[in-house]
Amino acid sequence: MMSDYALQQAFNALSVGGEYALLALGLAIVFSVMHLVNFAHGDMITVGGYAMFLLILFGVRDPFLVLPFGVLITVLAALLIERVAFKPVRGASPTTGMLTAFGVSIIIQNVALIFGGSRPKAVQTADWLASSLSIGSVQIPVVQVLETVVTLAAIIGLVALMRYTTVGLAMRAAAKDVPVVRLMGVKADRVILSAFAISGFLAGLAGIFILARRGAVDPFMGFAPVLKAFVAAVLGGFGSLPGAVVGGFALGIAEVGLQVLLPPEIAGFRDAFVFLLIGIVLVFRPQGILGERPDFGEKS
Amino acid sequence: MSNFLQSVRGALILGVVVGIIGVLAILFAEPFYQRIVFIFMVNLIAVIGLQVFMGNADITNYGHISFMGIAAYAVAILATPVAIKKTALATAPFGLGTIELGLPAAILIALAVTVLIAFLVGTMLVRQSGTPASIATLALLVIVHVVIMNWVDLTRGPRAIYGIPVKATLGLATICAILAIVAARLFRDSSWGLQLRAASENIAAASAMGVRIKRLRLVAWVVSAAICGVAGILFALFVGTISPKSFYFDLTFLTLAMLVVGGAYSVSGAVLGSIVVTFGFEIMRYLENGPQIAGLKLPTMFGLTGIFLGAIIVLCMILRPRGLVGDDEIDEIWRRRAKSRERSEISAKASGATQ
């Protein structure tokens, strides 16, 4: 039935979009607070993935231990990278920060390559993640349902955090004026570490779903999804949190839409078409869907 | 001395260094090392191409290698003998499988195709600035890779194109590298280069310049792509076999590390960084393959070169974010030093005279 197919694809688009939204949100939070373009974002997922792989290797199989452990390690990786690599370049130009992150990304990938080899290593996340849910006559993979739900929950949680907690208010304020946030008696360090912790947490959540789909870890697994997330963030308006969500879902929908519409001979070109489409959107709206026009008059 | 002559002289100082490396390799080096020096020249040209855009427009560019790839594939498709194409590219579109151009024509068309694509991409790209522009260049790298991988009729997809005429020599590569240095230096010191650099340093000035800055960025982008195209053509005509992964992240990392370590804001930085990183990279590559040193067999460690590149980028950003050379060309730094020495000598004499 056509509508069944449409429903299936709709869930597919929502879950793919949700994954991009989670990752793009993490990028946007860090960018808005410290103007760092974190190219190493995806490699935190890789670190979390290998951590789960190792835990399973040591005989722990309970997904309710393995999955949270993966998220925890992703968060710790984010915090550690901030301390070791990003803190020394704090306050430097965005180019410097971006290249530092790029370097960190290459290092993590290659450390994984040396110790883990380039072949993917199987990671069994949880049986129920790999199963399907029947809604009437439609089969929807549990991963997709869960990913959509978790993404929405994470977004709601994040909105609450940014609105009702002091550190959330401070993060929003720091996006515009760090010195004055410090004048409120808030440590700049605390704001930045919180941003990384949240960004790592969201990446960890996305990582679980990425792993559940792939069923394996490899040194470069984080790169492709995060590249998409970057594109989503630019599409939504770089540095804007609502923009990250909108951009993420828009990209997911565009991808799945093209997958469905493109004839099979040229389906391989999907990513090229998606990027091209976004390029065209940005020609007409350079600041992104929800981005602000750069304001040169304002004192920063 | 006019500014023009000063630029040329400054470029030739670098050119002489590169020339000496090339001539020494041609005269004395074993084929294995000649090959390394040839690849060094190709990378150097790509790094200089990268510098033209990154150094002047101050936008980090991850997409330059895609122009190397486009040019290499174009020349390969045009110049490979029909006999080979019959088995390798039998289904090529536009009748490309049945034509075989002479090298000069193939090279010119390849460069023209590269410049045209760069122009089209550039008109979209220059509307963005800063981080979104950088991400767009990264997207470009991915798009070009996806197209090469999937347009199997034209490119053989993931499989290599072989049988490209091996006509490039180390001498030719050296000459091209020197010309690239001169071109990049002249662009940097031209009024376009000056305006672009001034605007990149000052956002308010950039917004006041408005449309003009976009046009200047586009010029730098296209010049940069053309120089990278030369590198790609040389590569194809030297190695004789190309595949998509030759023009993807590995080479992007390597050339970016070279430029960043030397300093993106000067041609001198591009040259120095290429030399320094090539040395380090070759040593790491030797170690990576698990060599026998003093009777000790080291384990193979694929990934060591990557860690090296990542580590030098991070260290460089922390310790010397504007690279080894910094903001000015080497000859400018020398001239300034000579002047201040002169001045201090004069003042020393003057104070000596009063005593």
Next chain:
Amino acid sequence: MLSLSNVHVSYGPIKAVRDVSIEVKEGEIVALLGPNGAGKTSLISSVVGLAPIASGRIAFNGHEISKEPTEKIVARGLTLTPEGRRVFADLTVGENLRLGAACRRDKAGIAEDLEKYLELFPILRKRYASRARMLSGGEQQMLAIARSLMSRPKMLMLDEPSLGLAPRIVDQIFELLSSLRGQGLTMLIVEQNANEALSLANSAYVVASGALVFSGTASDLKSSGEVMEMYLGLEGQE
């Protein structure tokens, strides 16, 4: 309460403030005056650690604070309402005020203060849920001051509180500062609007080109025609 001795502030090779010493006693209001670009903003920014101190000592309630980070100085009870207000434009009035109390843990006290300042600034209660960017200049200035007060400071420094405001609003702001003086708050006010500031201040300092050119009581300054005319462009009361 606050004492600066021989403070120098420099940005790289540029010296913004040279050898300035200032004393502010508890309960006192001190005016720091001088022409545009004299180094007033650099000086008070350096007090809260937002401008680089090249040399000199700054003590607040007997603690040496010249090397402390901004957030620690604020926690000690010394804060600054910066030039140009710099309210958090995307946050609501309420959120701005809550963030002002970020360094405090006493929930009840915070709620009490919030109520107190909403009483003192009725306009903020009216616009409590609006984003700060929607406020007029004068309203933003009131928000900025209230936000600073939410940290319950022992001493408040204000940088150009009347800048860019209509005369009627300037009067309102100074009335408000005067009522804060009545509550015993120590203040250091940087102003170009010397007359208004001097009507409120006990003592005054004048800086020009980064150096101190006058220090004394407010009435001394008013009667010193030369200083008033040369540096502040005003007629002295001779």
